[in-house]
Amino acid sequence: MVLLRGDLDEIRKNVSEQIQLTVLSEEFQNKLIESLLMKIEKKFDDRYKKIEDNVRNLNAEVESLRYENNNLRRSLDAQEQYCRNRNIRIFGLKQEKDENLFSRIQKIFIEKMNVEINSFDVEICHRVSSKGDKDGRPPAVLMQFRNVNTRLCLLKQRRLLKNTGVTMKEDLTQFRLRLYKVAVKELGGKNVWCLNGNIYGRIDGHSRRIEKEGDIPISVGDS
Template identity: 30%
Template sequence: MTKTVQTIREDLKREVIVDVRKYIDSKISETAGRISSLEMDVENLKEEVEKQDDTVAEMKTILVNQQQRINKALEKANRNEQYSRKYNVRIRGLPEEKGENLRVVLPTRIMAASGVKLNGYYDIVAVHRLPSARGTNSLRPVIVKFFNNDIKMLVTKNKHLLRKAGLFVTEDITSENISLMDKVKASDKIEYSWYYNCNVYGLCKDTKRRVRFGLFDNIDSVIAEHTQNAKVISDTYIGQKTVRD
């Protein structure tokens, strides 16, 4: 009887162990299947992400190229606009009179202040007043378009004399170039900025040389490149001089 009970216990134990193992194996198999499915899903997601990354990279390239084209178009438009003003100057301080004829008044004042003789109907292509700043009663400035650059230079070369007479002569610069001059001037690596012949320049503090800037240039990058190039030229010159000596 005791052996029979013992035998039954052992049989039951073996059956339980077998059942547990089967259950565990089935769960392991089920879990492995799920893991395999998840791994496939992850791989598929990776492929999708890579495709999306490629698409995003392609779109970024397209946007960069498009922005470069837009910048070139804006630079060209600004340059053309500035070139169209090449023979222009703005004059502040000219007293305004009702019914004035600026083709007569302006040459007369310029002649009196500087000795430069102008024919208001030949040397001047166009002349008129500009609106004054909003909310002010100041004298409206005058914009003048001369017949050619030689005539313009006669006036601008004598602007120090005109200034003494209360007439202030400046270039007719586009708003884009004025903004660029302000950006260049704001750099702590630039002593001052100026406009000349449709271009904007700045004087580099380190090299004491002028640097030309474009409308969409990174100011710091341009200065860094200029400084590096100046150093290379200087080192080359010193090396050549040492060899000669």
């Protein structure tokens, strides 16, 4: 059978019409849309999984850095506290003009605490500014001794300063001082104490060392 040019043109026309009908059919369009959506969804899932993996890795790195930072902070704080282990702070001693600070404190130690020290025992004795200066309270006194045993002896006798208006405390780092104040707020002053730079509290009837705020049970007020 011989096909003429006219027959070929007719065939092309019919094929073209059939293709157009197929393309324009609802079923074909639905399949095309579904195929495109599946491809888009797969790309989205792949990208989402990649982002999720990146976030998980970043979170792990953040936790690792936080752990290292906490360990470093504890180490630095412990070193700083060790450097303060020969120190005491004295509060409530009224300031006098042209005062001989050491002589005044020396007299208090002898008369009130039965502890005798001389200038050789002391390396540092001066007042330090604090927030108390602004509300009328006298600046605290920082003392550093040559021997840690002198400090320990004084701290053991500090109860004898009761009712004198003068108090004696350990010289804590900023971190430990803040922790001490939180513990006092939550547990009460009678249930919190310091020993050699460490903070302790009476919790559930037991003496426990407090190293972080998470160690302190938070009191709940009446609802």
